[in-house]
Amino acid sequence: MDNSGEDDRGADLRAPGLHEAVFAGASIGLALIAADGRTLRDVNPFLCRLLGYMPGSLAGAPVTNLLTDRTPVLAPGIRRWRRADGNGVDLRLTITPAPHDGRGDADLVAVVEPVDADELVRAEQNRDALVAAGLGEWRWEATSGQVSLSRRAGRILGYPAGRSARWSTMQTGFVSEDHERIHGIVAAALARREPWEFESRFTRGNDGMEVAVGVRGAPTYGADDTLTGMVGIVRNVTRRIEAQKLLREREQRLRVATSLASLGIFEWHLLDDAAVWENERMFEIFGRRAEEGGVGKGEFLNRFLHPEDRPHVRRAITKALREDGILKVSGRIRHFGTGAWRSIEMAGRFERDEPDRLPRRLIGVVADVTDRLQAQERQTLLIRELHHRVKNTLATVQAIVGSTARTASSIDNFYEAFVGRIKSLSHTHSVLTEDTWQTAKLHGLLVNELTPYIETEEDGSLESRVSLIGPVVDLPSDIAVPIGMAIHELTTNAAKYGALSTRQGRITVSWSIVPGGEAGILQFAWCESEGPPVSVPSRQGFGSRLLQRVLTTQVQAEVRSEYAPEGFRLSMLAPLPARNAALNPLV
Incomplete structure (x- = not known):
């Protein structure tokens, strides 16, 4: 056997044209790839360790054995590699031609880097704005069912950043009573090929703490117009939900208090002269049905208020608009149901968007004081x-x-x-x-x-x-x-x-x-x-x-x-x- 031939082949496998020490000691993944992109001619120790293999053990390995999607040809971009322990890792490849000695096709040199979790699921270029808004990004792959999370999304959901878990595992974090609702929202949006959103309670994966999250997503499609996955954002809305809950509780307490005091609550919008009657007592006082809705200022003055009381009520409204914004007035109204005259007292406050602007609405209460008088x-x-x-x-x-x-x-x-x-x-x-x-x-x-x-x-x-x-x-x-x-x-x-x-x-x-x-x-x-x-x-x-x-x-x-x-x-x-x-x- 001609030993000189083995020496020549060994020289090829040892990356000719590159200094051996530089290749072996680089603190970044380097690989020499055959010109057709199907075989790894050599892999430096750093990349071997990144993939969990012994140095030198990957020389001559076919690409299809190392990529999770079994792609036979290595191409630039983010690829999912299979580690020696069977787990996957996302790596970015930058591929350039190697120096050529003029004999045959030139080999390729690949620089291989770990992928930043934010880069893995990037949906928008303005990442600073997403972080400032408390938004985390996520991506779901249709073929593998894998969910990838940005760092922010990982912190919100309590899962590691990057390829965290399959959707089948992660969806169990949502409260069970919301599963059907969430599935219906997403399925309906996919059928229309439109974005979707929902809010739900979610049990974090790392500490079991329950948070409220708002999730938005949109489908992605391949060249053949088939669904390839979905991308979107997630946000922690716990504080907002709790604030809304507290607001509803305060509103409920106010409604109970006004009900016990037999007070009607109303809101009058000045620009369109529209009124919203907030509770049943308002309708009882005026003798109207809830489906008929409230009445604006014009209808109140001309239809319900006693003619003798209209001048002083108008003066009181004008005074409150021009001065301190506090309205206190009394008068008689005709009960719509019985036709009897009832005495009422009304108090409210005009609200302004800015101190020097005209009021936007009047919020107040009405009491039927007929029995008291x-x-x-x-x-x-x-x-x-x-x-x-x-x-x-x-x-x-x-x-x-x-x-x-x-x-x-x-x-x-x-x-x-x-x-x-x-x-x-x-x-x-x-x-x-x-x-x-x-x-x-x-x-x-x-x-x-x-x-x-x-x-x-x-x-x-x-x-x-x-x-x-x-x-x-x-x-x-x-x-x-x-x-x-x-x-x-x-x-x-x-x-x-x-x-x-x-x-x-x-x-x-x-x-x-x-x-x-x-x-x-x-x-x-x-x-x-x-x-x-x-x-x-x-x-x-x-x-x-x-x-x-x-x-x-x-x-x-x-x-x-x-x-x-x-x-x-x-x-x-x-x-x-x-x-x-x-x-x-x-x-």
């Missing part, structure tokens, strides 16, 4: 009524003192008569005060006066010597006091001189309501029987004067008294005044 009116009326009653009561007491003193035969007699009449007056007022409608039942006044003089049955009713016959009648306060005093005088006289002064005496009281007047006419009859013989009194006492004068003047009643021997009788026709509903505090 009516309650205030009732309170005022009740106070006036109270003053009137106190005045009348004092006048009645004064009359009782004077008349009792003139007819009393002794101090004891004066005291007994005076105290009885004051107690009767007090009881009638107590009944009126306790009743919500400020009325007193006629039956109750009679029972209260008659019970102390006779026995009662086991069921609490009066014994058979007293008969009370008539319907339930509520006496308004205007006539309850004088009629109560009259019943007291009739009872007192019967106990002293009439039917109640003996065990055999009987009293029958009957009443009814007959048509007439504002609320009917009370027809009242007091009949005594089986008592001592009755005769016309020689002089008129206080009781008689009260029956005639008080009932006639204060009640406008027609009173007739009969002193028949078989028993005293009194009949009365008293017009009932109309009940004043405003005095009812529950209305």
